[in-house]
Amino acid sequence: MEDITKLNKNKTCAILGASGLIGQQFIRMLYDHPSYQIHSLYTSSNSEGKTVSEVWALPDFQTPFGVKDTTFKNINGLYEIDEFDFDIVFSALPSSVALPIEEYLRSKGMAVFSNSSAYRMDPEVPIMIPEINPDTLELVKNQKIKYNGGFIVTSSNCSVTGAAIYLNELLKIHKIDTAIITTYQALSGAGAKGVSAVQGMGNVIPFINGEEEKIIVEAKKILGSVMDGRIIDKDINIITTCARVSVIDGHLESINARTLEQVDIDVLFKQLRAINSPLEHPHHIAPSKHLIVRSEKDRPQPRIDLYAGSPDWSAKGMAVTVGRIRKQSFDDETWINAFVLVHNTIRGGAGGSILNAEFIENHDML
Ligand SMILES: NC(=O)c1ccc[n+]([C@@H]2O[C@H](COP(=O)([O-])OP(=O)(O)OC[C@H]3O[C@@H](n4cnc5c(N)ncnc54)[C@H](OP(=O)(O)O)[C@@H]3O)[C@@H](O)[C@H]2O)c1
Numbered sequence: 001m002e003d004i005t006k007l008n009k010n011k012t013c014a015i016l017g018a019s020g021l022i023g024q025q026f027i028r029m030l031y032d033h034p035s036y037q038i039h040s041l042y043t044s045s046n047s048e049g050k051t052v053s054e055v056w057a058l059p060d061f062q063t064p065f066g067v068k069d070t071t072f073k074n075i076n077g078l079y080e081i082d083e084f085d086f087d088i089v090f091s092a093l094p095s096s097v098a099l100p101i102e103e104y105l106r107s108k109g110m111a112v113f114s115n116s117s118a119y120r121m122d123p124e125v126p127i128m129i130p131e132i133n134p135d136t137l138e139l140v141k142n143q144k145i146k147y148n149g150g151f152i153v154t155s156s157n158c159s160v161t162g163a164a165i166y167l168n169e170l171l172k173i174h175k176i177d178t179a180i181i182t183t184y185q186a187l188s189g190a191g192a193k194g195v196s197a198v199q200g201m202g203n204v205i206p207f208i209n210g211e212e213e214k215i216i217v218e219a220k221k222i223l224g225s226v227m228d229g230r231i232i233d234k235d236i237n238i239i240t241t242c243a244r245v246s247v248i249d250g251h252l253e254s255i256n257a258r259t260l261e262q263v264d265i266d267v268l269f270k271q272l273r274a275i276n277s278p279l280e281h282p283h284h285i286a287p288s289k290h291l292i293v294r295s296e297k298d299r300p301q302p303r304i305d306l307y308a309g310s311p312d313w314s315a316k317g318m319a320v321t322v323g324r325i326r327k328q329s330f331d332d333e334t335w336i337n338a339f340v341l342v343h344n345t346i347r348g349g350a351g352g353s354i355l356n357a358e359f360i361e362n363h364d365m366l
Contacts, residue, residue, distance in 0.1 A: 009037035011366070012085070016101065017092035019047040019055045019072055020192050022115050025350035026090045027052060031064035032314075033354065034284055035361070039086040043072040044097075057192055058345075059248050075101065084110060088366070090353055091116060094191075106143070106150035111366055113153050113353040120154045120218060123230060127156045127222050129352065130359040131278055131290045132168045135226040140365055142229050153356050158348030159183050159211065159242070159251050160218045162340045165320040168223055169291055170257055170336065171234075173271050178237040178258040181215060183208075186247040186302065189344045195244060205244040212240040250302030251348065253340045263334045265327045269293065272322065281362035285355055287315040294323035300341035307343065317346030318355070 013030055017023045018041035030038050047055060053068040075093075078101065089105050091098055091114040098116035105112050119125040124143055126136030143151035156164060163181050170176060185208060187200045199205065216238045223234035245252075273293040279286050287309035294300055300308075300321035309319035321341045328335045342348045360366045 009033075010035050011087040011361070012037050012039035013088045013090055014040045014042060014084075014086045015090050015092065016042045016075060017094070017097075018052075019043045019050070020092055021057065021188050021345050022092035022349040024056060024058050025345045026092060026354070027067060028058065028061050028064055029285065029346075029350055029354055030090070031067060036088065036354070036357070038067060038070075041070060041072050042075040042078065045074055047072045048074040055192075079104065084108065087111070088113065088357060090350070090357075092350065102152055106147050106152050109147065109149040111151060111153075111357070111360070113155070113357050115155050115349055115353055117154075117157065117214060119152050120156065121221070122152075125152050125154055126231070127154050127218055128356045128359070129156065129161065129164060129222055130283075130286075130355060132164060132222055133224075133226075134359070136231070137360070137363055137365065138226050138229055139231070140360060144365065153353075153360065155349070155352035155356065156218050156222055157211070157214045158189055158342065158344035159185060159253060160215050160222065161348040161352060162251060162253055162320045162342030163215065163255060164219050164222045165291055165342075166255060166322050166338065166340045167219065167257065169272060169275055171223065173268060174257075174259040174261050174263065174336070176236060176257045176259050176336075178239070179219075180239045180256040181241075182254040183211070183215075183240070183242045184245045184247070184252040184254075185211070185242060186249050186251055186344055187244065188249050189251060190244065200244070201246050203246055206241075208242045208244055211242040215240045215242070247302045249343060249345060250306045251342050251344045252300070252302060253342075255338050255340055257336045259334050259336065260332055261334070263327050263329075263336060265325065265336075268336070269295070269325055272325070279359070281359075283355060283358045283362065285314050285318055285351055285358065287319040290319055292319045292321045293325070294321060296323065299323040300339060302341060305341050308341075309347075317343040318351050320347060
């Protein structure tokens, strides 16, 4: 029987770092994608020659049938290809590895969608979240002119994605001058070989190397605005504390945001709940609501809310959930308190990059 998921695929994709946790989410999500077809999978020499099913480690998902016997190629082979016969690169490499290869691919005119932090703070490169900063398309256009059609578009750090999607909507309602973000981050955020079972299970590790700094600079860039082809950072104070907790997937974040305005918490709740996705063009994996607001006292929870997002068949795990919206007032200042949850390897990882590709393609730039 014909596999209908393979019909009408108009772009072929290479996945770099395909054996890792983000790489496997790319495989799973692209396998089911109506427009993008998996072309080749690249890793280091460690996984070269292994099959996808040999490394598969995603909780909740089986190895996609049609790629279970596909083998990984050595990434160094990319430097030997004269003319690429795929259209898009999705990168899930460690940052030090991503730095030279992503730049090389861009210089060859390739569209690179990266999950690594290597180019996130490069002034030419956007950290794109289409529901927040569609104006960063201008940076893509400028790169295409400079690099012979090639460009790099990054997705944000997984924790930043959740915080930025919530704060962006809050900032449209209240003037916020300070946000205190405390994260409770899943073990999968450290990658396939990141935290050992002995360290991670039944434990909280109150340090994640470089994470607190990344959240501050990336959130300001994402929430910023584009002026004459440059991003002007959002003027907001951000204070961060990050911890690794004994959860498999899903980063929970406590966000306390300060405003000097009067806040009616019931009105704010209704305003946030009424928000729909601003994306106008059809996107396969965009959720109809990018921010889901819960009213229950004890939500969001990773175990219950991890796969938020509808339609369920294409967008699960693509919505951010916010709950426990409260306020505390002192003299003339009010703190708006909330908990936010993001699926770190879907919305905060592979799904974020695939949405960026769809968004750019819908603007005829891919
Ligand atoms: N995990 C998350 O929640 C998350 C979320 C957002 C962004 N990110 C970012 O996404 C990237 C991937 O994260 P991950 O969690 O998927 O990591 P991971 O599970 O450790 O996977 C890393 C991947 O990179 C490959 N790799 C490592 N060294 C290499 C080298 N020298 N040359 C070629 N390939 C190499 C690995 O291949 P081998 O199997 O051959 O070693 C593997 O496929 C990182 O930059 C991370 O910061 C992660």
